[in-house]
Amino acid sequence: MNTLHVKKGDTVEVISGRCKGQRGKVVATAPSEGKVMVEGVNIVSKHLKPRGQHQQGGIIKTEGAMYACKVMAVCPKCDKAVRTGTKVVDGKKVRYCKKCQKEF
Numbered sequence: 001m002n003t004l005h006v007k008k009g010d011t012v013e014v015i016s017g018r019c020k021g022q023r024g025k026v027v028a029t030a031p032s033e034g035k036v037m038v039e040g041v042n043i044v045s046k047h048l049k050p051r052g053q054h055q056q057g058g059i060i061k062t063e064g065a066m067y068a069c070k071v072m073a074v075c076p077k078c079d080k081a082v083r084t085g086t087k088v089v090d091g092k093k094v095r096y097c098k099k100c101q102k103e104f
Helices: none
Strands: 010-016 022-028 035-038 044-049 056-064 065-067 070-075 084-089 091-096
Touching: 010 035
Parallel strands: none
Antiparallel strands: 010 022, 010 070, 022 035, 035 065, 044 056, 084 091
């Protein structure tokens, strides 16, 4: 099983690609594919076919999945995209900012 450096609910910043510089909250993760979905980032058009008699088809805009290596976690204290590390505190593994050493 693969692990990701970001979790659901983290605020992240996109570091490469057409959405570079945008920030958002991680909505979903797919560790097996190495992808994440970020709220308001990587908006794609999806063509929907009507699946019922009263359902309407059309083109909708939604978030698309993107590779996790294209995003970095944002430290709540520094308010910058930072690398994260892990350390054991009171028997629990916690993540911390490599710049300011703040746990999050």
